[in-house]
Amino acid sequence: MSVDLSALGWDDGFAEAFGRFAVLGQRPARVSRVDRGVCTALAAGGPVRASVAGGLLARAAQDPGALPCAGDWLVVRDWPDGRLTAEAVLPRRTAIVRATAGEESFGQVLAANIDAVAVVEPIDPSPDPGRIERLLALAWESGAKPHLVLTKADLAADPEAIAAQMPGRASGVTVHAVSARTGLGLDGLHPLVARGRTLGLLGASGAGKSSLVNALAGAPVMQTRALRADGRGRHTTTYRALIPMPDGGAVLDTPGVRLVGMFDTVTGLDRAFADVTLLAQACRFDDCRHGDEPECAVRAAVEEGELSPRRYASWQKLQKEQKLAAVRRVRRESRERRRPARG
Structure with missing residues (x-):
């Protein structure tokens, strides 16, 4: 069964990114699902199943977000013994990322x-x-x-x-x-x-x-x-x-999500709460926390009925989550820099 990759979004931009991998035995494919390190993907010749190559696993050990996920464009390699491996993930144009549970604050890519x-x-x-x-x-x-x-x-x-x-x-x-x-x-x-x-x-x-x-x-x-x-x-x-x-x-x-943690979502929060972001620009202090500070435009909007207390509370909750995730990420990156290099 042949697959029309252009119908799935393959275009000149992805073709250019694939250019440096375009050698004998390697071809592009789009991931449809991932199960325990095995990617089911759609290639021009039809669906394929490819295991994640060692080099890609090594990169993912440092950054779990590097692992292939549904929607990714892969570089798939065909081996003489019939095996297929996912050698690389082409640069993502967009990605839905949530924070993983725990103190490490890695990002989990839900879709690409x-x-x-x-x-x-x-x-x-x-x-x-x-x-x-x-x-x-x-x-x-x-x-x-x-x-x-x-x-x-x-x-x-x-x-x-x-x-x-x-x-x-x-x-x-x-x-x-x-x-x-x-x-x-x-x-x-x-x-x-x-x-x-x-x-x-x-x-x-x-x-x-x-x-x-x-x-x-x-x-x-x-x-x-x-x-x-x-x-x-x-x-x-x-x-x-x-x-x-x-x-x-x-x-x-995507699976139904019970908990979606904030991960590097500063811009997303500003867009999702554009009305509150605009109000915050009118606060007296640039570092206003929108609590007890004087001349807080956000709190004033709540008191005057221009901003609902529910939306204000939701915004504050997500802001706190985002800041906590940022602190955890900085701590993790600092620990990784201090870790002795293996040699």
């Missing part, structure tokens, strides 16, 4: 080389603004264009009214109210999965990501499961997967 990120949140029983803001910060930081997709819109009496109240609009985020069951609002998403484009999905379990993929594909390509009796979502996707669309383009589905 996406053109748009859809933060997926169910309308029913009710959207969680705090979760939306957290995921939009990661989406903005990725370098891709963020969208907010409110699923299960057929269960709401007035989905557009709910959409109008969602965070993100002030930052230029397009909000889509959709229903995978009825097809409502899906026309607005089809341009995001046009030929050569990749849409990444980011959301909690039960948000309807797999159902959304099936609706966009026009066929059941992802397994779906009913909600639990308490209305909470069940995990369906347990791995990150790149799914080609019938007419070109691709969707990159």
Whole structure:
């Protein structure tokens, strides 16, 4: 089965990056999923499975973010004995990165080389603004264009009214109210999965990501499961997967995320909270912490009803997480510099 790589986003830029690897026995392929160090990827000749080469593993020992992930373009090497290895990852144009758990503060790449990120949140029983803001910060930081997709819109009496109240609009985020069951609002998403484009999905379990993929594909390509009796979502996707669309383009589905830690998301937070960032510029002190400092424009906006206490608290919480992650990263890098070189 041949694969049209250009439909998956291969272009002159990636071809140029691949140029220095273009030797006999090496070819490009796009990662569709990774399982325990083995990459399933789409090459021109069809799907392949390649183990991660030793050189790439050595780089990943210093930076786990160097490991291949869904959406990456790989340099795959064919060996005479039939083995295939992933020798290198071509430079990523965009990447959704979250902080790993623990004190080391490494970044875990959830998806790479996406053109748009859809933060997926169910309308029913009710959207969680705090979760939306957290995921939009990661989406903005990725370098891709963020969208907010409110699923299960057929269960709401007035989905557009709910959409109008969602965070993100002030930052230029397009909000889509959709229903995978009825097809409502899906026309607005089809341009995001046009030929050569990749849409990444980011959301909690039960948000309807797999159902959304099936609706966009026009066929059941992802397994779906009913909600639990308490209305909470069940995990369906347990791995990150790149799914080609019938007419070109691709969707990159991610597992439902319970915890998404902030990792190097300064720009993303500024974009996700553009209204608060603008207010902060009017504070008396440049280093205002927006607590008890005099003439704090952010706190004044809360007191005057211009900024909701909930959004203010959400912004402060994510700012603290980001600063803590930055401190942990600096400490880790300092320890690594002091570590004696092996020789």
